[in-house]
Amino acid sequence: MKNYKFKFWHYGLVVTLIVAALITYNLEASDKSFFLSGETSHGHHQIELACTTCHGDGFAGQDFMQQACLNCHAEELVQANDSHPRKKFLDPRNAGLLAHLDARLCVSCHTEHKPEITHEMGVTLAGDFCVHCHSDIAEDRPSHAGFGFDTCASAGCHNYHDNxxxxxxxxxxxxxxxxxxxxxQLPLRTLVIEWQKTHPDSRPLTAHDMDMEIESVAPETLTGIRHAWADSTHALTNTNCSSCHVDNQTEFTSAEIVTMCGGCHAEQRETFTQGKHGLRFSSQLPEEFRRTVGAMSPVAAQIAMQPAASTELSCTSCHGAHELDMRFAAVEACLGCHxxxxxxxxxxxxxxxxxxxxxxxxxxxxxxxxxxxxxxxxxxxxxxxxxxxxxxxxxxxxxxxxxxxxxxxxxxxxxxxxxxxxxxxxxxxxxxxxxxxxxxxxxxxxx
Structure with a gap:
């Protein structure tokens, strides 16, 4: 029987098959870090594995990426009364400026996966980018003569989008x-006051009104829960145990907690999922990502955190499941992590x-x-x-x-x-x- 010998191209085939297997595995797996071309900016590192949110199928093109930016940031720019809206650069009179800086596209200034050139606010341009359009500012404002163009945004004088x-x-x-x-004095919250105005005949619930008994919980623990709930805003506003513990459910994932709380606190849920604490639950992200990646944890943060801070972030991370201690939520919950x-x-x-x-x-x-x-x-x-x-x-x-x-x-x-x-x-x-x-x-x- 003739001995079979590997030839050069056989080794190439084997390597190709191994690489293909790795790529296939990473495509199927929730961890797609194999495909990251570089470190993600501080604002996006939590969702860097939700690749399709920004890139589509990989061949979606520039227009898709621009819309992906706006899907998350358009409302914020409107609220900011954007100083440099895209429509300004669609004006033919400003066409010449685009040769220096194509300000119609977010990625002209914010290029992801480029940590070596990424500055504050995820900007990947040199600090003097304002000079491209404002080189003659001293002619109109003599007081600005001699100012460095790299100080426009950093000196607390101007911001590109929000002034x-x-x-x-x-x-x-x-x-x-x-x-x-x-x-x-800071403005006083009005949420409970508004509820009481719309429910003038309602009385606060007491510990005896608790409508749920849990046999698996020790009596002393249940007593503590009962009194914590009775002293909470939930009892004050007639929110009983069964409002959250549907079908006597006692164990919840972080995603379930955010969804459940959002049933009554939709406005709070919306703003929570726009910030880094709850970003992974944002409705703008693919459902598969939200389901498989899970909540943010302090151990994954890029800023200094307490060594013992490891809990997943959800509504109850700050507010507690039953006591709703607002003083704790206002200070201790923050310093327990940061x-x-x-x-x-x-x-x-x-x-x-x-x-x-x-x-x-x-x-x-x-x-x-x-x-x-x-x-x-x-x-x-x-x-x-x-x-x-x-x-x-x-x-x-x-x-x-x-x-x-x-x-x-x-x-x-x-x-x-x-x-x-x-x-x-x-x-x-x-x-x-x-x-x-x-x-x-x-x-x-x-x-």
Whole structure:
């Protein structure tokens, strides 16, 4: 019998088959990290394996990717009154600008999987990209002569998309306000108040009204649950056990918790799934990804977290399943996970001391990072903790509840202040206000 010998092309065939098998496995498996061409930006790393959300079938083309960006970010840009909307660059008069920077496409400025050139806000352009269109700014604004173009966005003066809180008129209207306002206080929540107004004859439920008994739970544990629930907002608003524990279900996945809570708290669920805490449950992501990848966990974060923080993030991560302790949710739930310098310094801050003495007057972690927003006369909490996180100036509406605008802008532009949780002395104001005062003086002189 003739011996069979491997030839060169046989080895190539074997290698090809192995590679094909690996590719097939990764295509079928939920972990598609094999195909990642590079590290994903801070904003998208949680959903980097939901490849089809941005790329379609891999051959979808540029228009698909642009729409994929808008599927998640279009509403945010509308709310921001986008300073550079796409329609501006569809104007034939601006056609020449597109030769330098095609601002019609999100990926012109935000290219994923390029960690070596990715800066804050996921921008992958050099810091002086403003010069492409604004090289003659000093001709109209002599005060800007000598300013570096790499400082436009980084100095707390301008942001590419969202300038609502840095427009000159907005700042000029509020100039010379005191550092600390006389009536300093965050808006008060109105959710429970509104419920009571619409249910004037309703009485709070008590521990004796609990409509569920669980034989598998020890009596002392059940007693603790009963009294925790009876003291909660749920009992105050007539939400009994069976409202959540349908068919006596006692074990829930993180996804089931978010869906169940969202049945009554749809607005909160929507904003929660827009932020990093709940992004993996966003309705914009493929159902298969949401089902197989699961909730975000602090161990997967790209910023400093407490070593013991490992729980999956859902509604009950902060609010608890039964006690709904709002003070815990406002501070301890945050510090139980976050271990960056800003978070570690919070307990030594003036904000924390004021909050300890009076939660209504003081400022908690949630008071700043889950802002209370007015909508049609009602105050609701935005559970998207990224809503006003970056750039720093987006925090201004919260700061202005208690502080003057010049003080607030100066503090938010000071990296030292942010890291120390506003414990460092404010050494000076912000140059923006000096420019505004000079401009006002020139206008008055020319009249």
């Amino acid at each position: 609502r809180f840095l427009y000159e008129d907005f700042l000029a209207e509020r100039i010379d306000t005191p550092d600390l306002l006389a009536n300093a 271990d960056d310098e800003h978070s570690r310094n919070y307990r030594a801050s003036a904000h924390f001391k004021a909050w300890q003495s009076d939660a209504a007057e003081g400022v908690s972690c949630a008071g700043c990072h889950l802002p209370r927003e007015e909508n049609n006369g009602r105050i609701a909490i935005n559970h998207n903790q990224n809503h006003n996180l970056q750039p720093n100036e987006k925090m201004l509406p919260v700061c202005l509840s208690c502080h003057g605008v010049e003080f607030s802008v100066a503090v938010l532009a000071d990296e030292r202040q942010l890291k120390s949780n506003f414990r460092s002395p404010v050494s000076k104001g912000h140059d923006t206000f000096n420019l505004i005062r000079d401009r006002i003086a020139r206008i008055k002189t020319n009249k």
